[in-house]
Amino acid sequence: xxxxxxxxxxxxxxxxxxxxxxxxxxxxxxxxxxxxxxxxxxxxxxxxxxxxxxxxxxxxxxxxxxxxxxxxxxxxxxxxxxxxxxxxxxxxxxxxxxxxxxxxxxxxxxxxxxxxxxxxxxxxxxxxxxxxxxxxxxxxxxxxxxxxxxxxxxxxxxxxxxxxxxxxxxxxxxxxxxxxxxxxxxxxxxxxxxxxxxxxxxxxxxxxxxxxxxxxxxxxxxxxxxxxxxxxxxxxxxxxxxxxxxxxxxxxxxxxxxxxxxxxxxxxxxxxxxxxxxxxxxxxxxxxxxxxxxxxxxxxxxxxxxxxxxxxxxxxxxxxxxxxxxxxxxxxxxxxxxxxxxxxxxxxxxxxxxxxxxxxxxxxxxxxxxxxxxxxxxxxxxxxxxxxxxxxxxxxxxxxxxxxxxxxxxxxxxxxxxxxxxxxxxxxxxxxxxxxxxxxxxxxxxxxxxxxxxxxxxxxxxxxxxxxxxxxxxxxxxxxxxxxxx
Numbered sequence: 001x002x003x004x005x006x007x008x009x010x011x012x013x014x015x016x017x018x019x020x021x022x023x024x025x026x027x028x029x030x031x032x033x034x035x036x037x038x039x040x041x042x043x044x045x046x047x048x049x050x051x052x053x054x055x056x057x058x059x060x061x062x063x064x065x066x067x068x069x070x071x072x073x074x075x076x077x078x079x080x081x082x083x084x085x086x087x088x089x090x091x092x093x094x095x096x097x098x099x100x101x102x103x104x105x106x107x108x109x110x111x112x113x114x115x116x117x118x119x120x121x122x123x124x125x126x127x128x129x130x131x132x133x134x135x136x137x138x139x140x141x142x143x144x145x146x147x148x149x150x151x152x153x154x155x156x157x158x159x160x161x162x163x164x165x166x167x168x169x170x171x172x173x174x175x176x177x178x179x180x181x182x183x184x185x186x187x188x189x190x191x192x193x194x195x196x197x198x199x200x201x202x203x204x205x206x207x208x209x210x211x212x213x214x215x216x217x218x219x220x221x222x223x224x225x226x227x228x229x230x231x232x233x234x235x236x237x238x239x240x241x242x243x244x245x246x247x248x249x250x251x252x253x254x255x256x257x258x259x260x261x262x263x264x265x266x267x268x269x270x271x272x273x274x275x276x277x278x279x280x281x282x283x284x285x286x287x288x289x290x291x292x293x294x295x296x297x298x299x300x301x302x303x304x305x306x307x308x309x310x311x312x313x314x315x316x317x318x319x320x321x322x323x324x325x326x327x328x329x330x331x332x333x334x335x336x337x338x339x340x341x342x343x344x345x346x347x348x349x350x351x352x353x354x355x356x357x358x359x360x361x362x363x364x365x366x367x368x369x370x371x372x373x374x375x376x377x378x379x380x381x382x383x384x385x386x387x388x389x390x391x392x393x394x395x396x397x398x399x400x401x402x403x404x405x406x407x408x409x410x411x412x413x414x415x416x417x418x419x420x421x422x423x424x425x426x427x428x429x430x431x432x433x434x435x436x437x438x439x440x441x442x443x444x445x446x447x448x449x450x451x452x453x454x455x456x457x458x459x460x461x462x463x464x465x466x467x468x469x470x471x472x473x474x475x476x477x478x479x480x481x482x483x484x485x486x
Contacts, residue, residue, distance in 0.1 A: 002088050003035050011039050011215065012198040014052035015208025018045065024217040026192055029095030029335040030326055030370040036093075038191050041216045043224055049212040050230040053154040053181040056209030061151045061179035066120050068177055073118035075204040079111045079197075086196060090165065093190035095335040095370070096289050097326040106193075109166040109452075116469075117173040123149050123473055129486040142486035149477035151179035152256055153232030156225050158246075160237045161187035161337050162292040164194055171235045172211060174472035180233070184213045185222045187238075189337050191215040229253045233476070236260075240417075240461045247464075258465040258475050260294065260457060262391045263419035266412035267297035268434060270405065271305040272426030274446070275313060281422060281448040282397055283317050286375035287332040291395040292341075294462075295420035297448065299388060300399040301408050307401045311379045314397065315361045318375040323366055335370035336394055342371040345394035352378045352387035357398065383414050391417070405434055413439045418459030422448065441466070 010017040022040035027033065060068070083106050091101040104110070129144040157171040164186055172182045186194040198213045214221065225231050226249045233256035236246055240262040247257060269278050278300075285296045302310045326334035336342045342365075349363045362376030373394050381388050381398045388398050402408040412421060421440040425431035428445060435443040441458040444450065453469035467475045 003092055005034060005036050007036055009036060009039055009192060009195050009215075011041055011045055011049075012195070012201070012211070012213040013045065013049045014055075014212065015202060015206075017198075018048075020045065024188070026093050026190065027338070028092045029337055031092075032339075032370060035089075036192055038188075038195070038215045038217075041214045041221050043221060046214055046221045046225050049183050049214050050154065050225060050228055052209035052212055053183050054230050056207055057151075057153060057181045059207060060176075060181055060210050063179070065177065065179070068179065069118045069120045071204055071206055072114050072173060072176065075200055075206075076111050076114040076118055078200045078203055079114065082200060083107050083111070086193060089196065090190075090193040091326060093192050094161070094164065095326055095337060097331050097334045098329060100289055100334075101326075104166055105163060106165060109163075110169050113166070113169040113173050117177045117472070121177075121470060121473065123470055123477075143483055144486040145481050145483040148480045148482070149178065149474060150480045152476060152478050153180060154183065154230060155180045155233045155235055155476060156183050156185060156222075156231045158185045158222060158234065158236045158238065159187055159194070161189040162289060164190050165197065167237055168194055168197070170467060170472070171237075174467065175235070175476040176206075176210070178473055178476045180476055181210050182212070183225065183231070184211065185225070186213070186215055188215070188217040223249060226250050226255065227252070231255060233257065234259075235476075243463070256478075258467060259463040260419070260467075261461060261463040262417055263294035263296070263458065263462055264299050264389070264391050264415050264417040265295055265297045265420050265422065266299045266301055266415070266438065266440070267422040267424065268402075268408045268412055268438075269300065269302040269306065269310065270408075270423075270425040270427075270430065270434075271303040273303070273306065273424040274426070275306055275310055277446060278310070278424040279313050279317055281424070282314060283321070284448055285397050286318060286395040287321055290334055290336055290373070292337065292393055294391070294393075295442070295450070297420075297422050298392065298397055299412075299415075300397060301402050301411050302399055303408070304401040304403055307399070311360060311377070311399055314377050314399070318361045318377060321375055323372060323374065324368060333372075333375060333395065335368075335372050337371070339371050341394070342373055345373045345392050345396065348387060348390075348392045348394070349373075349376055349378070349396060352381070352385060352396075352398070355385045355387070357381045357385060357387060362395070383411055389415065405430075409434060409437045413437075415439075416461040419457075419462035420444070420450075 023037035455466035
């Protein structure tokens, strides 16, 4: 590990690095060793960050979009060169396997999002003149209007611990292009990579105050910013519980929100589905960052005719997944983010067994250092079980049988969540019809590959709003209509 645990990390406020009197430890989820100490921001630091973002807003929103995009391109170029030196740091604080760290945590989706939004895109639209009849407000005539997407203002971006860099890029890139200024509040477990991003942000030439980074281990600092009239929008990715709290706290100032919250992804398998293809998708719950992803297909709704085959094959696959040192190339299952999260997942599994679910495999603490949970499969589950209704955010799959498409749809929709679901069927047209009946913001057919420019977000308790692609630009804007007599 080429990380200096004594490195002095600081906050980025108004383009300057700010020292804090308090620090808190960042722990490697595999070695369980402290790799560094993050700055513990105070309420005064938070106030300064909001003031800096507010002061920078007019200048930034009046900067031509082409120039704003050019700075994002500069940032992407710098990141391309800096990526190799970040891998060890980000892997050490997230615990993700080397393959995921290199392709998604540090490169791939992270840099690609800055690159995508560095291309200027016009999303303003004009309406044709319309003939309006006479009203108490005026005579009949032609009225024209133009519709513009204006910046919201100061955006507080609160990011999750599972993919900190990729997620923050998906927030600040479209927000900045639209002329907003940003305050980044990373998850407390792994903020160091985002602080390192701050160095590249300054090097890219962004004006002081346009992007600020504030880290803290508790809720007081972010809560103060959410409730402040100086924050115009909160972009949050995380748990539904925290999302509801943000929604309530920001209500007094009508703070705009964009929220990607919890998920309990349903994967429906019809009787003619390819079991092998579906198994590959389901196994991603175990092998893709140990299930620490809200879009994971954790709730399998399998036709009874292929139910036993699916459960047996999943059990066999689980035993083939190597668990261990995430720095080794053949490791597929890494540790969870923290000791607390490991304990939470273990209790989650125990609750399933206590309620009558069959523990097919996993459920034990492996003989490994680090915060591991074995790939776990719970079969013979019923819709009323806690393990079926709530998110584990760990390597746990639950399986339920069904006898018809209608029953499968009803089971899929019997959930508070609706972020990402899946349908596996031999007939794609049939799969498409099933998908349209699922209460989910996104549904993938015979695949777990998302469309990166399609609108992304959830139904029900899985969130508010949509981002990605041009939808991301619109998400960080306010609509303004200007009308006149034609």
